[in-house]
Amino acid sequence: MGLITETSLRAMLGSGRGLPNPFPIGAEDRVTPAAADFLKDRRIGLRRIAPGREAGALIPVGVSNRHVHLSPSHVEVLFGRGSRLHSLRELSQKGQFAAQETVTLVGPKGEIPGVRVLGPSRGVTQVEISQTDGRQLGVAPAVRLSGDLAGTPGILIRGPAGAVVLSEGLIVARNHVHLSTDDAARLSVQHGDRLLLQSLGDRPIVFADATARVDERFSLDFHIDTDEANAAFLRTGDVVRLVGINMNIADLFRERQT
Amino acid sequence: MGLITETSLRAMLGSGRGLPNPFPIGAEDRVTPAAADFLKDRRIGLRRIAPGREAGALIPVGVSNRHVHLSPSHVEVLFGRGSRLHSLRELSQKGQFAAQETVTLVGPKGEIPGVRVLGPSRGVTQVEISQTDGRQLGVAPAVRLSGDLAGTPGILIRGPAGAVVLSEGLIVARNHVHLSTDDAARLSVQHGDRLLLQSLGDRPIVFADATARVDERFSLDFHIDTDEANAAFLRTGDVVRLVGINMNIADLFRERQT
Numbered sequence: 001m002g003l004i005t006e007t008s009l010r011a012m013l014g015s016g017r018g019l020p021n022p023f024p025i026g027a028e029d030r031v032t033p034a035a036a037d038f039l040k041d042r043r044i045g046l047r048r049i050a051p052g053r054e055a056g057a058l059i060p061v062g063v064s065n066r067h068v069h070l071s072p073s074h075v076e077v078l079f080g081r082g083s084r085l086h087s088l089r090e091l092s093q094k095g096q097f098a099a100q101e102t103v104t105l106v107g108p109k110g111e112i113p114g115v116r117v118l119g120p121s122r123g124v125t126q127v128e129i130s131q132t133d134g135r136q137l138g139v140a141p142a143v144r145l146s147g148d149l150a151g152t153p154g155i156l157i158r159g160p161a162g163a164v165v166l167s168e169g170l171i172v173a174r175n176h177v178h179l180s181t182d183d184a185a186r187l188s189v190q191h192g193d194r195l196l197l198q199s200l201g202d203r204p205i206v207f208a209d210a211t212a213r214v215d216e217r218f219s220l221d222f223h224i225d226t227d228e229a230n231a232a233f234l235r236t237g238d239v240v241r242l243v244g245i246n247m248n249i250a251d252l253f254r255e256r257q258t
Numbered sequence: 259m260g261l262i263t264e265t266s267l268r269a270m271l272g273s274g275r276g277l278p279n280p281f282p283i284g285a286e287d288r289v290t291p292a293a294a295d296f297l298k299d300r301r302i303g304l305r306r307i308a309p310g311r312e313a314g315a316l317i318p319v320g321v322s323n324r325h326v327h328l329s330p331s332h333v334e335v336l337f338g339r340g341s342r343l344h345s346l347r348e349l350s351q352k353g354q355f356a357a358q359e360t361v362t363l364v365g366p367k368g369e370i371p372g373v374r375v376l377g378p379s380r381g382v383t384q385v386e387i388s389q390t391d392g393r394q395l396g397v398a399p400a401v402r403l404s405g406d407l408a409g410t411p412g413i414l415i416r417g418p419a420g421a422v423v424l425s426e427g428l429i430v431a432r433n434h435v436h437l438s439t440d441d442a443a444r445l446s447v448q449h450g451d452r453l454l455l456q457s458l459g460d461r462p463i464v465f466a467d468a469t470a471r472v473d474e475r476f477s478l479d480f481h482i483d484t485d486e487a488n489a490a491f492l493r494t495g496d497v498v499r500l501v502g503i504n505m506n507i508a509d510l511f512r513e514r515q516t
Contacts, residue, residue: 131488132485143461198507203433228489231485249501
Protein backbone atom coordinates (compact mmCIF):
# COMPACT_ATOMS: atom_id res chain seq x y z
CA MET A 1 0.00 0.00 0.00
CA GLY A 2 2.09 2.87 1.24
CA LEU A 3 0.08 6.01 0.53
CA ILE A 4 -2.20 7.39 3.22
CA THR A 5 -4.47 10.02 1.73
CA GLU A 6 -7.19 12.25 3.12
CA THR A 7 -9.64 10.22 1.04
CA SER A 8 -8.55 6.94 2.61
CA LEU A 9 -8.79 8.47 6.10
CA ARG A 10 -12.27 9.83 5.38
CA ALA A 11 -13.25 6.37 4.11
CA MET A 12 -12.03 4.84 7.38
CA LEU A 13 -14.02 7.41 9.36
CA GLY A 14 -17.07 6.92 7.15
CA SER A 15 -17.03 3.19 7.68
CA GLY A 16 -17.91 3.89 11.30
CA ARG A 17 -14.79 2.42 12.77
CA GLY A 18 -13.11 5.68 13.71
CA LEU A 19 -9.41 6.42 13.56
CA PRO A 20 -6.96 5.06 16.10
CA ASN A 21 -4.97 7.65 18.03
CA PRO A 22 -2.06 7.56 17.54
CA PHE A 23 -2.51 6.45 13.97
CA PRO A 24 -0.09 3.61 13.15
CA ILE A 25 2.00 3.93 10.01
CA GLY A 26 4.52 1.50 8.64
CA ALA A 27 8.07 2.54 7.83
CA GLU A 28 7.27 2.54 4.11
CA ASP A 29 3.95 4.35 4.40
CA ARG A 30 3.72 7.91 3.15
CA VAL A 31 1.22 10.42 4.41
CA THR A 32 0.05 13.12 1.98
CA PRO A 33 0.14 16.72 3.30
CA ALA A 34 -3.67 16.84 3.20
CA ALA A 35 -3.88 13.61 5.21
CA ALA A 36 -1.38 14.94 7.75
CA ASP A 37 -3.49 18.09 8.15
CA PHE A 38 -6.63 15.98 8.43
CA LEU A 39 -5.11 14.03 11.33
CA LYS A 40 -3.63 17.13 12.94
CA ASP A 41 -7.02 18.90 12.86
CA ARG A 42 -8.42 15.97 14.84
CA ARG A 43 -5.45 15.97 17.25
CA ILE A 44 -4.52 12.48 16.09
CA GLY A 45 -0.83 11.74 16.33
CA LEU A 46 1.23 9.46 14.12
CA ARG A 47 2.94 6.40 15.41
CA ARG A 48 5.78 4.96 13.32
CA ILE A 49 5.84 1.20 13.44
CA ALA A 50 9.18 -0.46 12.90
CA PRO A 51 9.02 -2.61 9.77
CA GLY A 52 8.77 -6.36 10.10
CA ARG A 53 8.90 -6.18 13.86
CA GLU A 54 5.37 -6.11 15.17
CA ALA A 55 4.06 -8.24 12.33
CA GLY A 56 5.51 -11.64 12.88
CA ALA A 57 7.00 -11.23 16.34
CA LEU A 58 6.64 -14.42 18.34
CA ILE A 59 5.35 -14.23 21.90
CA PRO A 60 5.63 -17.11 24.37
CA VAL A 61 2.42 -18.52 25.80
CA GLY A 62 1.77 -19.09 29.49
CA VAL A 63 -1.29 -21.19 30.29
CA SER A 64 -2.86 -20.28 33.64
CA ASN A 65 -4.70 -23.04 35.42
CA ARG A 66 -7.33 -22.02 37.99
CA HIS A 67 -5.69 -20.21 40.90
CA VAL A 68 -6.25 -17.88 43.82
CA HIS A 69 -4.57 -14.66 44.94
CA LEU A 70 -5.06 -14.04 48.65
CA SER A 71 -4.94 -10.97 50.85
CA PRO A 72 -2.63 -11.35 53.88
CA SER A 73 -5.62 -11.58 56.24
CA HIS A 74 -7.29 -14.30 54.15
CA VAL A 75 -4.02 -16.27 54.24
CA GLU A 76 -4.34 -16.31 58.00
CA VAL A 77 -8.04 -17.26 57.98
CA LEU A 78 -7.45 -20.15 55.58
CA PHE A 79 -4.10 -21.45 56.85
CA GLY A 80 -4.03 -20.36 60.50
CA ARG A 81 -2.92 -17.33 62.48
CA GLY A 82 0.54 -16.10 61.62
CA SER A 83 0.64 -18.22 58.44
CA ARG A 84 2.35 -17.07 55.32
CA LEU A 85 2.67 -18.55 51.84
CA HIS A 86 5.59 -20.82 50.92
CA SER A 87 7.00 -20.85 47.42
CA LEU A 88 6.70 -24.11 45.49
CA ARG A 89 8.14 -22.74 42.24
CA GLU A 90 8.77 -19.40 40.58
CA LEU A 91 6.48 -18.12 37.83
CA SER A 92 7.43 -16.39 34.61
CA GLN A 93 6.68 -12.94 36.06
CA LYS A 94 9.44 -11.79 38.43
CA GLY A 95 8.70 -12.21 42.13
CA GLN A 96 5.55 -14.24 41.53
CA PHE A 97 5.40 -17.82 42.72
CA ALA A 98 3.08 -20.80 42.92
CA ALA A 99 2.65 -21.49 46.63
CA GLN A 100 2.79 -24.86 48.30
CA GLU A 101 -0.63 -23.96 49.72
CA THR A 102 -3.86 -25.00 48.00
CA VAL A 103 -7.53 -24.35 48.77
CA THR A 104 -10.91 -25.80 47.81
CA LEU A 105 -13.39 -23.69 45.84
CA VAL A 106 -17.01 -24.34 46.81
CA GLY A 107 -19.85 -23.25 44.52
CA PRO A 108 -23.60 -23.88 44.42
CA LYS A 109 -23.24 -27.00 42.24
CA GLY A 110 -19.91 -28.48 43.17
CA GLU A 111 -16.44 -27.95 44.50
CA ILE A 112 -12.90 -28.07 43.16
CA PRO A 113 -10.15 -29.15 45.55
CA GLY A 114 -6.41 -28.53 45.21
CA VAL A 115 -6.62 -25.05 43.72
CA ARG A 116 -3.18 -23.47 43.77
CA VAL A 117 -2.57 -20.24 45.67
CA LEU A 118 -0.21 -17.80 43.95
CA GLY A 119 2.07 -15.57 45.95
CA PRO A 120 3.05 -13.20 47.28
CA SER A 121 -0.20 -12.23 49.01
CA ARG A 122 -1.72 -9.05 47.62
CA GLY A 123 -4.24 -6.44 48.66
CA VAL A 124 -7.44 -8.05 47.52
CA THR A 125 -8.36 -11.71 47.21
CA GLN A 126 -9.15 -12.80 43.65
CA VAL A 127 -10.12 -16.19 42.25
CA GLU A 128 -9.41 -16.97 38.58
CA ILE A 129 -11.15 -19.95 37.00
CA SER A 130 -12.01 -21.14 33.50
CA GLN A 131 -15.54 -21.24 32.19
CA THR A 132 -15.29 -25.05 32.34
CA ASP A 133 -14.55 -24.74 36.08
CA GLY A 134 -17.54 -22.39 36.40
CA ARG A 135 -19.86 -25.07 35.01
CA GLN A 136 -18.57 -27.51 37.60
CA LEU A 137 -18.98 -25.01 40.45
CA GLY A 138 -22.32 -23.68 39.21
CA VAL A 139 -21.19 -20.08 38.74
CA ALA A 140 -20.83 -17.94 35.63
CA PRO A 141 -18.22 -15.25 36.17
CA ALA A 142 -17.57 -12.59 33.55
CA VAL A 143 -14.33 -12.12 31.64
CA ARG A 144 -12.29 -9.49 33.46
CA LEU A 145 -8.78 -8.18 33.63
CA SER A 146 -7.02 -9.00 36.88
CA GLY A 147 -7.98 -6.48 39.57
CA ASP A 148 -11.21 -5.37 37.87
CA LEU A 149 -13.52 -7.00 40.41
CA ALA A 150 -16.49 -4.63 40.85
CA GLY A 151 -19.74 -6.53 40.38
CA THR A 152 -18.14 -9.94 39.98
CA PRO A 153 -19.69 -12.97 41.72
CA GLY A 154 -18.50 -14.34 45.02
CA ILE A 155 -17.36 -17.82 45.97
CA LEU A 156 -16.54 -19.81 49.07
CA ILE A 157 -12.86 -20.64 49.64
CA ARG A 158 -12.06 -23.42 52.10
CA GLY A 159 -8.62 -23.94 53.59
CA PRO A 160 -7.25 -26.29 56.26
CA ALA A 161 -7.79 -23.75 59.05
CA GLY A 162 -10.98 -22.00 58.00
CA ALA A 163 -13.11 -20.64 55.16
CA VAL A 164 -13.62 -17.30 53.48
CA VAL A 165 -16.93 -16.29 51.92
CA LEU A 166 -15.92 -13.91 49.17
CA SER A 167 -18.72 -11.51 48.21
CA GLU A 168 -16.95 -10.63 44.98
CA GLY A 169 -13.67 -11.50 43.26
CA LEU A 170 -14.42 -14.48 41.01
CA ILE A 171 -13.38 -13.92 37.40
CA VAL A 172 -12.50 -15.63 34.16
CA ALA A 173 -9.26 -13.87 33.28
CA ARG A 174 -9.22 -11.75 30.14
CA ASN A 175 -6.24 -12.84 28.08
CA HIS A 176 -3.38 -10.37 28.15
CA VAL A 177 0.25 -9.93 27.21
CA HIS A 178 2.88 -8.96 29.75
CA LEU A 179 5.63 -6.85 28.18
CA SER A 180 8.68 -5.27 29.69
CA THR A 181 9.28 -1.65 28.76
CA ASP A 182 11.97 -2.88 26.35
CA ASP A 183 9.66 -5.47 24.76
CA ALA A 184 7.01 -2.80 24.29
CA ALA A 185 9.46 -0.45 22.56
CA ARG A 186 10.82 -3.21 20.35
CA LEU A 187 7.33 -4.30 19.26
CA SER A 188 5.85 -0.77 19.03
CA VAL A 189 3.23 -1.72 21.61
CA GLN A 190 1.84 0.64 24.24
CA HIS A 191 0.18 -0.17 27.56
CA GLY A 192 -3.51 -0.83 26.93
CA ASP A 193 -3.10 -1.69 23.25
CA ARG A 194 -5.28 -4.50 21.94
CA LEU A 195 -3.13 -7.12 20.27
CA LEU A 196 -4.12 -9.64 17.62
CA LEU A 197 -2.28 -12.88 18.22
CA GLN A 198 -2.38 -15.89 15.95
CA SER A 199 -1.89 -19.42 17.21
CA LEU A 200 0.26 -21.48 14.89
CA GLY A 201 -0.75 -25.06 15.61
CA ASP A 202 -3.46 -27.46 14.57
CA ARG A 203 -6.18 -25.04 15.56
CA PRO A 204 -5.37 -21.69 13.98
CA ILE A 205 -7.25 -19.27 16.18
CA VAL A 206 -6.63 -15.55 16.39
CA PHE A 207 -6.99 -13.94 19.79
CA ALA A 208 -8.40 -10.64 18.62
CA ASP A 209 -8.34 -8.55 21.77
CA ALA A 210 -5.39 -9.38 24.01
CA THR A 211 -4.68 -6.47 26.34
CA ALA A 212 -1.08 -5.26 26.46
CA ARG A 213 0.23 -4.72 30.00
CA VAL A 214 3.56 -2.96 30.06
CA ASP A 215 5.75 -2.73 33.14
CA GLU A 216 9.50 -2.66 33.59
CA ARG A 217 9.27 -5.72 35.86
CA PHE A 218 7.27 -7.80 33.36
CA SER A 219 8.57 -10.62 31.17
CA LEU A 220 7.15 -11.20 27.69
CA ASP A 221 4.30 -13.67 28.09
CA PHE A 222 0.81 -14.19 26.64
CA HIS A 223 -1.46 -15.38 29.44
CA ILE A 224 -4.43 -17.54 28.53
CA ASP A 225 -6.57 -19.91 30.56
CA THR A 226 -6.99 -23.65 30.05
CA ASP A 227 -10.13 -23.29 27.89
CA GLU A 228 -8.30 -21.00 25.52
CA ALA A 229 -5.27 -23.28 25.54
CA ASN A 230 -7.37 -26.31 24.65
CA ALA A 231 -9.31 -24.47 21.98
CA ALA A 232 -6.06 -23.41 20.30
CA PHE A 233 -4.04 -26.53 21.14
CA LEU A 234 -1.48 -24.38 22.93
CA ARG A 235 0.72 -25.26 25.88
CA THR A 236 3.00 -23.22 28.08
CA GLY A 237 6.18 -22.61 26.10
CA ASP A 238 4.46 -22.53 22.71
CA VAL A 239 4.45 -19.24 20.85
CA VAL A 240 1.86 -17.12 19.11
CA ARG A 241 2.48 -14.59 16.35
CA LEU A 242 1.67 -10.93 16.77
CA VAL A 243 -0.32 -10.07 13.63
CA GLY A 244 -1.83 -6.73 14.52
CA ILE A 245 -2.25 -3.90 16.98
CA ASN A 246 -5.55 -2.14 17.68
CA MET A 247 -7.19 -3.51 14.57
CA ASN A 248 -10.56 -4.91 13.81
CA ILE A 249 -10.32 -7.95 11.61
CA ALA A 250 -13.66 -7.31 9.96
CA ASP A 251 -12.35 -3.89 8.93
CA LEU A 252 -9.23 -5.41 7.47
CA PHE A 253 -11.36 -7.66 5.34
CA ARG A 254 -13.65 -4.85 4.23
CA GLU A 255 -10.64 -2.80 3.16
CA ARG A 256 -9.52 -5.61 0.99
CA GLN A 257 -12.93 -6.01 -0.62
CA THR A 258 -13.74 -2.43 -1.52
CA MET B 259 -7.85 -0.72 -2.73
CA GLY B 260 -9.44 -1.93 -5.91
CA LEU B 261 -6.57 -2.40 -8.34
CA ILE B 262 -5.08 -5.85 -8.72
CA THR B 263 -1.84 -5.61 -10.66
CA GLU B 264 0.71 -8.13 -11.85
CA THR B 265 3.12 -6.57 -9.33
CA SER B 266 0.76 -7.15 -6.41
CA LEU B 267 0.18 -10.75 -7.54
CA ARG B 268 3.92 -11.36 -7.83
CA ALA B 269 4.35 -9.88 -4.35
CA MET B 270 1.75 -12.30 -3.01
CA LEU B 271 3.51 -15.20 -4.67
CA GLY B 272 6.90 -13.98 -3.48
CA SER B 273 5.72 -13.81 0.11
CA GLY B 274 5.44 -17.58 0.00
CA ARG B 275 1.73 -17.70 0.55
CA GLY B 276 0.75 -18.70 -2.98
CA LEU B 277 -2.34 -17.56 -4.82
CA PRO B 278 -5.79 -18.95 -4.08
CA ASN B 279 -7.56 -20.62 -6.97
CA PRO B 280 -10.03 -19.27 -7.83
CA PHE B 281 -8.70 -15.85 -6.91
CA PRO B 282 -11.36 -13.86 -5.03
CA ILE B 283 -12.08 -10.33 -6.20
CA GLY B 284 -14.53 -7.87 -4.74
CA ALA B 285 -17.21 -6.23 -6.87
CA GLU B 286 -15.23 -3.00 -6.98
CA ASP B 287 -11.85 -4.58 -7.61
CA ARG B 288 -10.26 -4.09 -11.02
CA VAL B 289 -7.78 -6.46 -12.54
CA THR B 290 -5.20 -5.04 -14.94
CA PRO B 291 -4.80 -6.88 -18.27
CA ALA B 292 -1.29 -7.94 -17.24
CA ALA B 293 -2.62 -9.32 -13.95
CA ALA B 294 -5.41 -11.17 -15.76
CA ASP B 295 -2.82 -12.74 -18.10
CA PHE B 296 -0.63 -13.58 -15.13
CA LEU B 297 -3.49 -15.50 -13.51
CA LYS B 298 -4.58 -17.10 -16.79
CA ASP B 299 -1.04 -18.36 -17.47
CA ARG B 300 -1.19 -20.13 -14.12
CA ARG B 301 -4.70 -21.50 -14.81
CA ILE B 302 -6.04 -19.52 -11.86
CA GLY B 303 -9.66 -18.49 -12.26
CA LEU B 304 -11.34 -15.37 -10.90
CA ARG B 305 -14.14 -15.52 -8.43
CA ARG B 306 -16.35 -12.46 -8.06
CA ILE B 307 -17.46 -11.94 -4.50
CA ALA B 308 -20.79 -10.26 -3.99
CA PRO B 309 -20.23 -7.01 -2.10
CA GLY B 310 -21.26 -6.81 1.55
CA ARG B 311 -22.52 -10.36 1.59
CA GLU B 312 -19.72 -12.60 2.69
CA ALA B 313 -18.21 -9.94 4.93
CA GLY B 314 -20.57 -9.56 7.83
CA ALA B 315 -22.86 -12.54 7.27
CA LEU B 316 -23.90 -14.08 10.58
CA ILE B 317 -23.67 -17.83 11.03
CA PRO B 318 -25.37 -19.69 13.89
CA VAL B 319 -23.16 -21.66 16.25
CA GLY B 320 -23.76 -25.26 17.27
CA VAL B 321 -21.67 -26.50 20.19
CA SER B 322 -20.93 -30.23 20.02
CA ASN B 323 -20.44 -31.99 23.30
CA ARG B 324 -18.47 -35.26 23.26
CA HIS B 325 -20.36 -37.89 21.29
CA VAL B 326 -20.09 -41.18 19.44
CA HIS B 327 -21.15 -42.30 15.97
CA LEU B 328 -21.60 -46.07 15.80
CA SER B 329 -21.56 -48.60 12.99
CA PRO B 330 -24.66 -50.85 12.95
CA SER B 331 -22.64 -53.84 14.17
CA HIS B 332 -21.17 -51.85 17.07
CA VAL B 333 -24.71 -50.81 18.07
CA GLU B 334 -25.50 -54.50 18.47
CA VAL B 335 -22.31 -55.26 20.41
CA LEU B 336 -22.88 -52.38 22.83
CA PHE B 337 -26.66 -52.55 23.24
CA GLY B 338 -27.50 -56.17 22.44
CA ARG B 339 -28.33 -58.24 19.39
CA GLY B 340 -30.98 -56.74 17.16
CA SER B 341 -30.71 -53.36 18.93
CA ARG B 342 -31.12 -50.10 17.09
CA LEU B 343 -30.79 -46.47 18.17
CA HIS B 344 -33.80 -44.53 19.46
CA SER B 345 -34.12 -40.81 18.83
CA LEU B 346 -34.11 -38.57 21.89
CA ARG B 347 -34.17 -35.29 19.92
CA GLU B 348 -33.46 -34.06 16.43
CA LEU B 349 -30.25 -32.20 15.64
CA SER B 350 -29.77 -29.13 13.47
CA GLN B 351 -28.63 -31.22 10.50
CA LYS B 352 -31.57 -32.95 8.80
CA GLY B 353 -32.03 -36.62 9.68
CA GLN B 354 -29.44 -36.54 12.47
CA PHE B 355 -30.54 -37.18 16.03
CA ALA B 356 -29.20 -37.52 19.57
CA ALA B 357 -30.02 -41.06 20.61
CA GLN B 358 -31.46 -42.12 23.93
CA GLU B 359 -28.49 -44.49 24.14
CA THR B 360 -25.27 -43.51 25.91
CA VAL B 361 -21.92 -45.25 26.37
CA THR B 362 -18.89 -44.99 28.63
CA LEU B 363 -15.50 -44.04 27.18
CA VAL B 364 -12.58 -45.79 28.88
CA GLY B 365 -9.03 -44.50 28.47
CA PRO B 366 -5.68 -45.24 30.14
CA LYS B 367 -6.17 -42.61 32.84
CA GLY B 368 -9.90 -42.42 33.39
CA GLU B 369 -13.37 -42.89 32.01
CA ILE B 370 -16.28 -40.69 31.03
CA PRO B 371 -19.78 -42.12 31.45
CA GLY B 372 -23.00 -40.95 29.80
CA VAL B 373 -21.51 -40.10 26.41
CA ARG B 374 -24.32 -39.52 23.93
CA VAL B 375 -24.61 -41.66 20.80
CA LEU B 376 -25.69 -39.79 17.69
CA GLY B 377 -27.82 -41.44 15.06
CA PRO B 378 -28.51 -42.81 12.61
CA SER B 379 -25.77 -45.41 12.74
CA ARG B 380 -23.16 -44.96 10.01
CA GLY B 381 -20.48 -46.99 8.29
CA VAL B 382 -17.59 -46.49 10.67
CA THR B 383 -17.55 -45.87 14.40
CA GLN B 384 -16.08 -42.51 15.39
CA VAL B 385 -15.63 -40.90 18.80
CA GLU B 386 -15.43 -37.11 19.07
CA ILE B 387 -14.12 -35.59 22.29
CA SER B 388 -12.65 -32.29 23.42
CA GLN B 389 -9.03 -31.91 24.41
CA THR B 390 -10.25 -31.43 27.98
CA ASP B 391 -11.91 -34.86 27.77
CA GLY B 392 -8.67 -36.26 26.38
CA ARG B 393 -6.78 -35.11 29.48
CA GLN B 394 -9.32 -36.91 31.67
CA LEU B 395 -9.12 -40.11 29.60
CA GLY B 396 -5.35 -39.96 29.17
CA VAL B 397 -5.37 -39.77 25.38
CA ALA B 398 -4.28 -37.03 22.99
CA PRO B 399 -6.18 -37.29 19.73
CA ALA B 400 -5.37 -35.01 16.81
CA VAL B 401 -7.70 -32.44 15.30
CA ARG B 402 -9.46 -34.05 12.34
CA LEU B 403 -12.42 -33.54 10.10
CA SER B 404 -15.18 -36.06 10.65
CA GLY B 405 -14.43 -39.27 8.71
CA ASP B 406 -10.68 -38.62 8.43
CA LEU B 407 -9.67 -41.37 10.82
CA ALA B 408 -6.46 -42.89 9.43
CA GLY B 409 -3.78 -42.98 12.12
CA THR B 410 -6.00 -41.68 14.91
CA PRO B 411 -5.80 -43.29 18.37
CA GLY B 412 -8.20 -45.95 19.60
CA ILE B 413 -10.38 -46.04 22.67
CA LEU B 414 -12.51 -48.51 24.58
CA ILE B 415 -16.29 -47.99 24.39
CA ARG B 416 -18.44 -49.70 26.98
CA GLY B 417 -22.19 -50.21 26.63
CA PRO B 418 -24.79 -52.05 28.69
CA ALA B 419 -24.45 -55.24 26.62
CA GLY B 420 -20.75 -55.28 25.77
CA ALA B 421 -17.65 -53.34 24.88
CA VAL B 422 -15.84 -52.36 21.68
CA VAL B 423 -12.10 -51.85 21.53
CA LEU B 424 -11.65 -49.33 18.77
CA SER B 425 -8.19 -49.48 17.20
CA GLU B 426 -8.70 -46.06 15.61
CA GLY B 427 -11.46 -43.48 15.40
CA LEU B 428 -10.88 -41.06 18.28
CA ILE B 429 -10.68 -37.43 17.19
CA VAL B 430 -11.00 -33.86 18.34
CA ALA B 431 -13.30 -32.46 15.66
CA ARG B 432 -11.92 -29.76 13.38
CA ASN B 433 -14.37 -26.89 13.43
CA HIS B 434 -16.43 -26.61 10.26
CA VAL B 435 -19.40 -24.85 8.76
CA HIS B 436 -22.32 -26.74 7.26
CA LEU B 437 -23.88 -24.86 4.36
CA SER B 438 -26.74 -25.77 2.09
CA THR B 439 -26.12 -25.26 -1.61
CA ASP B 440 -28.21 -22.08 -1.38
CA ASP B 441 -26.28 -20.78 1.64
CA ALA B 442 -23.04 -21.39 -0.20
CA ALA B 443 -24.20 -19.48 -3.26
CA ARG B 444 -25.52 -16.60 -1.18
CA LEU B 445 -22.24 -16.29 0.77
CA SER B 446 -19.94 -16.96 -2.21
CA VAL B 447 -18.49 -19.95 -0.36
CA GLN B 448 -17.38 -23.18 -2.02
CA HIS B 449 -16.99 -26.64 -0.54
CA GLY B 450 -13.56 -26.89 1.08
CA ASP B 451 -13.09 -23.15 1.52
CA ARG B 452 -11.41 -22.03 4.73
CA LEU B 453 -13.57 -19.50 6.50
CA LEU B 454 -12.53 -16.83 9.00
CA LEU B 455 -15.22 -16.44 11.62
CA GLN B 456 -15.24 -13.85 14.36
CA SER B 457 -16.95 -14.40 17.68
CA LEU B 458 -18.80 -11.34 18.87
CA GLY B 459 -18.97 -11.75 22.63
CA ASP B 460 -16.76 -11.09 25.61
CA ARG B 461 -13.93 -13.08 24.15
CA PRO B 462 -13.37 -11.87 20.60
CA ILE B 463 -11.66 -14.81 18.97
CA VAL B 464 -11.33 -15.41 15.26
CA PHE B 465 -11.57 -18.98 14.09
CA ALA B 466 -9.11 -18.73 11.25
CA ASP B 467 -9.54 -22.04 9.46
CA ALA B 468 -13.13 -23.32 9.59
CA THR B 469 -13.71 -25.78 6.78
CA ALA B 470 -16.78 -25.17 4.61
CA ARG B 471 -18.86 -28.31 3.98
CA VAL B 472 -21.53 -27.77 1.36
CA ASP B 473 -24.38 -30.19 0.75
CA GLU B 474 -27.97 -29.67 -0.33
CA ARG B 475 -29.17 -31.45 2.83
CA PHE B 476 -27.13 -29.26 5.20
CA SER B 477 -28.41 -26.41 7.36
CA LEU B 478 -26.24 -23.36 8.06
CA ASP B 479 -24.33 -24.10 11.25
CA PHE B 480 -20.82 -23.53 12.62
CA HIS B 481 -19.82 -26.59 14.62
CA ILE B 482 -17.34 -26.16 17.46
CA ASP B 483 -16.54 -28.27 20.48
CA THR B 484 -16.94 -27.34 24.14
CA ASP B 485 -13.34 -26.13 24.52
CA GLU B 486 -13.77 -23.73 21.62
CA ALA B 487 -17.16 -22.65 22.95
CA ASN B 488 -15.72 -21.88 26.38
CA ALA B 489 -12.70 -20.09 24.95
CA ALA B 490 -14.96 -17.82 22.91
CA PHE B 491 -17.85 -17.64 25.39
CA LEU B 492 -20.20 -19.03 22.74
CA ARG B 493 -23.30 -21.17 23.17
CA THR B 494 -25.51 -22.99 20.74
CA GLY B 495 -27.74 -20.39 19.11
CA ASP B 496 -25.17 -17.60 19.28
CA VAL B 497 -23.81 -16.31 16.00
CA VAL B 498 -20.37 -15.62 14.57
CA ARG B 499 -19.52 -13.21 11.78
CA LEU B 500 -17.99 -14.36 8.52
CA VAL B 501 -15.03 -12.01 8.03
CA GLY B 502 -13.04 -13.73 5.33
CA ILE B 503 -12.65 -16.62 2.94
CA ASN B 504 -9.34 -18.39 2.24
CA MET B 505 -7.28 -15.64 3.79
CA ASN B 506 -4.30 -15.57 6.04
CA ILE B 507 -4.65 -12.93 8.73
CA ALA B 508 -0.93 -12.34 8.96
CA ASP B 509 -0.94 -11.57 5.24
CA LEU B 510 -3.79 -9.12 5.66
CA PHE B 511 -1.79 -7.29 8.25
CA ARG B 512 1.37 -7.29 6.17
CA GLU B 513 -0.53 -5.85 3.23
CA ARG B 514 -1.66 -3.00 5.40
CA GLN B 515 1.85 -2.31 6.67
CA THR B 516 3.81 -2.28 3.46
